[in-house]
Amino acid sequence: MTFSGCCRRIVLCTNVTRSGVYLRCPVVPVQACRVRPLCSSSSPVVVPGCEDTIFALSSGRGRCGVAVVRVSGAGAAGALRALTGLKRALIPRTALLRSITHPTSHELLDRGLVLWFPGPQSFTGEDSAEFHIHGGPAVINGVLQALGSLPGLRPAEAGEFTRRAFHAGKLDLTEVEGLGDLIHAETEGQRRQALRQMAGDLSRLYNDWSHQLTHCLAHMEAFIDFSEGELIEDGVLNQVDSAVSKLQVQIQKHLSDERRGERLRSGVQVVIAGSTNAGKSSLFNLLCQRPAAIVSPIAGTTRDVVETPLDIGGFPVLLSDTAGLRETDDSVEREGVQRALKRVDEADLTLVVVDSTQLPQEPQMVPGFLNHYLDNVLPKETQDHVQQRLLILNKSDLLLNEHVRLIQRALSDAFTVASVSILSCSTREGLAEFLKLLHERVKTMCADPLVGSPSLTQTRHRTNLQKSVEALRQYHKYRDVDLALSAEGLRLGLVCLGRITGKDGLLKEPRDWHLAEVVPQSVRQARLIVAVCASSKIDSA
Numbered sequence: 164m165t166f167s168g169c170c171r172r173i174v175l176c177t178n179v180t181r182s183g184v185y186l187r188c189p190v191v192p193v194q195a196c197r198v199r200p201l202c203s204s205s206s207p208v209v210v211p212g213c214e215d216t217i218f219a220l221s222s223g224r225g226r227c228g229v230a231v232v233r234v235s236g237a238g239a240a241g242a243l244r245a246l247t248g249l250k251r252a253l254i255p256r257t258a259l260l261r262s263i264t265h266p267t268s269h270e271l272l273d274r275g276l277v278l279w280f281p282g283p284q285s286f287t288g289e290d291s292a293e294f295h296i297h298g299g300p301a302v303i304n305g306v307l308q309a310l311g312s313l314p315g316l317r318p319a320e321a322g323e324f325t326r327r328a329f330h331a332g333k334l335d336l337t338e339v340e341g342l343g344d345l346i347h348a349e350t351e352g353q354r355r356q357a358l359r360q361m362a363g364d365l366s367r368l369y370n371d372w373s374h375q376l377t378h379c380l381a382h383m384e385a386f387i388d389f390s391e392g393e394l395i396e397d398g399v400l401n402q403v404d405s406a407v408s409k410l411q412v413q414i415q416k417h418l419s420d421e422r423r424g425e426r427l428r429s430g431v432q433v434v435i436a437g438s439t440n441a442g443k444s445s446l447f448n449l450l451c452q453r454p455a456a457i458v459s460p461i462a463g464t465t466r467d468v469v470e471t472p473l474d475i476g477g478f479p480v481l482l483s484d485t486a487g488l489r490e491t492d493d494s495v496e497r498e499g500v501q502r503a504l505k506r507v508d509e510a511d512l513t514l515v516v517v518d519s520t521q522l523p524q525e526p527q528m529v530p531g532f533l534n535h536y537l538d539n540v541l542p543k544e545t546q547d548h549v550q551q552r553l554l555i556l557n558k559s560d561l562l563l564n565e566h567v568r569l570i571q572r573a574l575s576d577a578f579t580v581a582s583v584s585i586l587s588c589s590t591r592e593g594l595a596e597f598l599k600l601l602h603e604r605v606k607t608m609c610a611d612p613l614v615g616s617p618s619l620t621q622t623r624h625r626t627n628l629q630k631s632v633e634a635l636r637q638y639h640k641y642r643d644v645d646l647a648l649s650a651e652g653l654r655l656g657l658v659c660l661g662r663i664t665g666k667d668g669l670l671k672e673p674r675d676w677h678l679a680e681v682v683p684q685s686v687r688q689a690r691l692i693v694a695v696c697a698s699s700k701i702d703s704a
């Protein structure tokens with residue numbers, strides 16, 4: 164925020180840099196007011212609690228051609244020299260082929276590539292080294308033991324390298340999550356979404372909203388403190404009103420994505436359900452291309468829920484086969500039916516399988532029969548949600564072609580083409596059309612990671628965004644009643660946004676009174692900064 168003009172009237176304009184808002188007073192030289200970026204120094208970042216030098220096998224366990232052991236911390240250079248005998252200056256980011264030996268016994272452990280990444284230009288921001296060694300268990304253990312024998316070095320805890328990168332400001336929370344998702348991505352869609360999040364697309368969006376809210380809060384605070392002396396330009400609060408409303412609309416739009424980003428991240432829950440012997444397990448096996456579930460002519464074969472992850476055209480699906488739905492005296496089967504109904508309740512998409520040979524002979528009776536069938540399978544609330552179900556008329560090989568045609572004609576009035584599939588699990592007839600329908604359906608349920616603004620991918624994001632919107636409502640609620648409470652709504656909204664990227668709780672104290680790095684921590688602090696800036700200006704003037 165810049166205070167300019169004569170001392171009687173303060174013109175507000177807010178300057179927000181990548182590292183935060185700062186307040187500039189015209190009487191203080193501009194240089195003195197600049198915000199220094201958080202990571203501007205050329206020395207490695209050492210965060211309190213991260214003083215130890217840590218090491219770990221960074222590639223997966225098990226025999227492999229090459230394994231990567233990473234070292235991070237102040238002792239990384241010493242460790243590199245101790246194991247390789249290097250005396251000359253280390254060349255950054257250049258692979259060197261060296262013999263790797265135990266630092267005390269001098270026994271040769273392996274011959275491999277070593278790399279040196281001086282901080283802060285490393286993943287963790289600290290001095291780091293990498294040993295690219297042969298991936299046998301004995302070689303790996305030998306190198307890990309050798310590193311552990313050096314003073315000040317210890318094995319890293321799970322996720323500690325990433326935690327250090329986070330503390331050093333190399334990655335924010337959403338980027339850390341993106342990195343985790345990228346490592347676990349199994350489909351093309353998941354990879355694209357994770358890469359986008361890791362590259363900071365989501366944090367840029369949330370940071371932009373945080374900056375807008377910071378502007379609003381700063382204006383609001385200045386208004387609270389200076390409006391009485393008419394030191395504030397007119398219409399400041401109206402500007403805040405419209406900015407907050409705009410922001411609310413943007414966040415709400417981002418939230419109403421029908422969980423598409425979350426689905427792409429964790430997989431679309433697709434459940435196969437229907438009467439006993441409809442061919443549910445046959446369809447399940449056909450989709451996962453292996454005999455994962457038992458198929459038999461005995462009704463009530465499947466009892467437990469059988470699950471398998473699938474990749475449907477680049478989109479992740481968690482497919483479940485369930486017990487056939489029927490009234491039964493068998494307590495075990497009854498439990499199976501309960502579990503099946505619960506799964507259908509939680510499903511994103513239910514594949515309702517029907518045995519075509521059970522359909523009424525008169526084609527015009529078929530739609531009524533199927534509607535009744537759907538009522539029995541699907542929970543009441545979802546019966547109208549056509550997007551959440553797909554009807555599959557199985558065993559079409561047992562029907563005459565003429566009968567199939569009549570059924571199709573009868574269905575065309577009652578059901579959309581995209582909601583019914585006629586197929587045979589035995590002959591695979593109709594499978595290609597069904598897969599196309601399924602792919603289309605799964606695709607619309609997942610976010611397209613290449614198009615539009617990034618999607619939120621975790622419940623954590625959703626919860627904090629909802630709280631943020633709720634807090635902005637508080638702003639409007641108290642706007643004409645109590646400005647301090649209204650401003651508190653803005654501050655809360657800001658805190659909730661900050662929690663998503665992890666900036667809240669890491670907010671820094673201002674380095675001097677003309678400079679508030681990142682976001683003011685509270686209304687009090689914001690007031691204080693505004694007050695101090697204004698007083699220093701007025702005093703000097």
Ligand SMILES: Nc1nc2c(ncn2[C@@H]2O[C@H](COP(=O)(O)OP(=O)(O)OP(=O)(O)O)[C@@H](O)[C@H]2O)c(=O)[nH]1
Pocket residue numbers: 438439440441442443444445446457458459460461462463464465466485486487488557558559560561586587588589590
């Ligand atoms: N002719 C024909 N038979 C099929 C087809 N699909 C399944 N079947 C047979 O129908 C019987 C029941 O199949 P399942 O896959 O076990 O049926 P289900 O719905 O899982 O049965 P439950 O688990 O008992 O509820 C088996 O004998 C299958 O071989 C099909 O498309 N055509």
Ligand SMILES: [K+]
Pocket residue numbers: 439440458459460461462463464465
């Ligand atoms: K069966």
Ligand SMILES: [Mg+2]
Pocket residue numbers: 443444445456457458464465484485486487
């Ligand atoms: Mg079955």
